[in-house]
Amino acid sequence: MGMTLSEKILAAHCGKDQVSPGELIEARVDFVFGNDITAPLAIQAFRRAGGRKVFDPQRIGLIPDHFVPNKDVTSATRVQEMRSFAQEMELPYFFEVGRMGIEHALLPEQGLVLPGDVVIGGDSHTCTYGALGAFATGVGSTDLGAAFLTGQVWFRVPESIKIVYRGRLGPWVVGKDVVLYTIGRIGVDGARYKALEFCGEVIESLPMDQRFTISNMAIEAGAKVGLIAPDQITKQYVKERAKRSYRFYEPDPDAAYEKVLEWDLSDLEPQVACPPSPGKVKPVGQLGEVTIDQVVIGSCTNGRLDDLRLAARILEGRKVHPRVRCIVIPATPKVYAQALEEGLLRIFTEAEAAVSTPTCGPCLGGYMGILAAGERAVSTTNRNFVGRMGHPESEVYLASPAVAAASAVLGRIAHPDEVLS
Amino acid sequence: MKLRGRAWKFGDDIDTDAILPAKYLNLADPGELARHCMEGADPEFVAKIQPGDLIVAGDNFGCGSSREHAPIAIKHAGLAGVIAASFARIFYRNAFNMGLPIVECPEAAEGIGQGDEVELDLETGLIINHSKGATYRARPTPEFMQRLLQAGGLIPYLQQKMREEN
Numbered sequence: 193m194g195m196t197l198s199e200k201i202l203a204a205h206c207g208k209d210q211v212s213p214g215e216l217i218e219a220r221v222d223f224v225f226g227n228d229i230t231a232p233l234a235i236q237a238f239r240r241a242g243g244r245k246v247f248d249p250q251r252i253g254l255i256p257d258h259f260v261p262n263k264d265v266t267s268a269t270r271v272q273e274m275r276s277f278a279q280e281m282e283l284p285y286f287f288e289v290g291r292m293g294i295e296h297a298l299l300p301e302q303g304l305v306l307p308g309d310v311v312i313g314g315d316s317h318t319c320t321y322g323a324l325g326a327f328a329t330g331v332g333s334t335d336l337g338a339a340f341l342t343g344q345v346w347f348r349v350p351e352s353i354k355i356v357y358r359g360r361l362g363p364w365v366v367g368k369d370v371v372l373y374t375i376g377r378i379g380v381d382g383a384r385y386k387a388l389e390f391c392g393e394v395i396e397s398l399p400m401d402q403r404f405t406i407s408n409m410a411i412e413a414g415a416k417v418g419l420i421a422p423d424q425i426t427k428q429y430v431k432e433r434a435k436r437s438y439r440f441y442e443p444d445p446d447a448a449y450e451k452v453l454e455w456d457l458s459d460l461e462p463q464v465a466c467p468p469s470p471g472k473v474k475p476v477g478q479l480g481e482v483t484i485d486q487v488v489i490g491s492c493t494n495g496r497l498d499d500l501r502l503a504a505r506i507l508e509g510r511k512v513h514p515r516v517r518c519i520v521i522p523a524t525p526k527v528y529a530q531a532l533e534e535g536l537l538r539i540f541t542e543a544e545a546a547v548s549t550p551t552c553g554p555c556l557g558g559y560m561g562i563l564a565a566g567e568r569a570v571s572t573t574n575r576n577f578v579g580r581m582g583h584p585e586s587e588v589y590l591a592s593p594a595v596a597a598a599s600a601v602l603g604r605i606a607h608p609d610e611v612l613s
Numbered sequence: 614m615k616l617r618g619r620a621w622k623f624g625d626d627i628d629t630d631a632i633l634p635a636k637y638l639n640l641a642d643p644g645e646l647a648r649h650c651m652e653g654a655d656p657e658f659v660a661k662i663q664p665g666d667l668i669v670a671g672d673n674f675g676c677g678s679s680r681e682h683a684p685i686a687i688k689h690a691g692l693a694g695v696i697a698a699s700f701a702r703i704f705y706r707n708a709f710n711m712g713l714p715i716v717e718c719p720e721a722a723e724g725i726g727q728g729d730e731v732e733l734d735l736e737t738g739l740i741i742n743h744s745k746g747a748t749y750r751a752r753p754t755p756e757f758m759q760r761l762l763q764a765g766g767l768i769p770y771l772q773q774k775m776r777e778e779n
């Protein structure tokens with residue numbers, strides 16, 4: 193019987209011709225990484241297990257990005273632990289401030305995670321690399337520490353759900369809207385521990401940056417991974433970045449899916465997820481008057497170049513509403529440099545938005561834009577749980593960079609058409 | 614790897630608060646955690662069980678929080694393992710990593726009654742209900758997972774591997 197994309201990749205990584213959902217396998221991992229929250233605990237697990245040498249220094253990443261540049265002494269201490277582990281184990285991929293970006297934007301950009309890989313990371317949004325056709329998923333720190341040592345991880349092969357997106361996206365409708373709509377339809381539990389496979393004309397037409405956005409939020413529907421089969425666009429993206437060899441897998445035509453969903457997105461409007469759940473999704477036009485205090489454009493969901501370009505199209509020659517703070521965070525130093533070169537950062541600063549060095553910062557309520565009680569934000573990030581960006585009585589609406597930028601200008605949640613048609 | 618003992622039956626959606634109430638999360642010693650095993654579902658549970666007994670439950674066993682304390686409490690209370698119709702996935706991962714054998718088998722979860730004498734062979738996936746003379750089939754547990762369980766979980770398994778290599 194045929195295999196889904198996930199099954200194909202997993203089978204190839206455990207030396208079997210065939211795997212099926214429910215089966216326990218021990219897979220070889222191609223890349224394993226942690227951040228300033230999870231890596232220090234993984235290092236402890238590694239030591240508890242008696243580890244003295246990592247399985248392969250070239251395949252380990254340590255990316256301090258959540259509270260970095262260090263926001264306080266505790267954060268500095270965690271990063272210090274990572275730094276000394278990196279020195280001791282001679283790990284080339286420890287990223288110091290200035291070279292550091294948000295992990296899920298940085299690793300694909302650096303060609304460290306690649307099509308056909310099995311990747312595990314100490315972060316739930318590790319599923320982002322599904323966009324490259326990699327089986328990538330988040331694990332706990334014990335599993336992470338064990339994988340530092342062995343280069344292996346055990347999995348239960350997940351069931352797969354295929355989602356086929358038909359039609360053509362309208363103006364101002366982007367990958368973020370596709371994924372928000374999807375979570376709204378299937379719910380935050382809709383793909384619990386399953387593999388999602390995204391395909392159809394809509395996906396085929398999207399650039400890599402927007403595909404990353406879609407796979408990034410697979411976890412918000414509960415999925416273990418969210419995969420896209422690699423194509424020409426993927427090839428274009430990886431060919432000049434890849435630091436090692438890679439492989440394109442595709443699902444078999446007779447693969448068995450638990451469910452196949454097919455939607456036409458031609459009439460899709462920009463979408464917004466209302467607090468406090470990424471599943472409370474509505475078309476932006478149905479929100480009514482929602483005034484806002486802050487806008488954040490950035491994160492592993494929407495801090496890439498395409499996202500900044502989109503926001504800049506709306507902010508160019510305009511000003512952020514006087515009542516609103518707008519924070520723009522390019523996800524990596526490369527994105528930052530490119531945005532500088534293209535004049536995007538100038539557009540943002542002239543619009544009176546603040547531009548930050550790469551960091552997760554406000555996305556998880558870390559620092560760099562915390563909300564006070566009663567404040568409301570529109571954010572291009574991926575989670576809007578109670579208190580996610582600050583005070584438990586603050587609120588976060590999730591949207592695309594276009595909706596976020598339009599909202600920044602008008603001081604309320606707005607359709608980009610209201611600013612620029 | 615074979616397990617044999619009496620079955621203690623529970624229903625669907627037994628969450629981590631039933632397995633180990635949150636107020637005990639500040640305990641770190643496995644033995645102390647074990648004294649409160651399943652207290653949220655049956656306060657007398659620990660007094661009634663014998664070493665080697667098994668929990669048999671319905672769907673979604675272990676749902677709720679990601680605490681590793683839950684499988685630790687079950688294991689250190691002396692229970693041999695859990696058979697359920699299905700498990701919550703984080704519990705599933707934690708159970709193996711903490712060295713607690715668990716097996717999914719809806720037929721066994723349905724057919725086994727309170728107090729039945731049950732035998733489970735992880736290698737073949739065969740479950741025998743000696744009290745009722747019935748058998749059920751679960752997926753076999755692969756050899757590497759049995760070794761991990763025998764070692765007592767992921768970290769001890771690696772410690773053992775490290776020692777063998779040196």
Ligand code: SF4
Nearest residue numbers: 317491492552555556
């Ligand atoms: S940007 Fe937000 S969601 Fe992404 S890795 Fe950082 S904290 Fe997590």
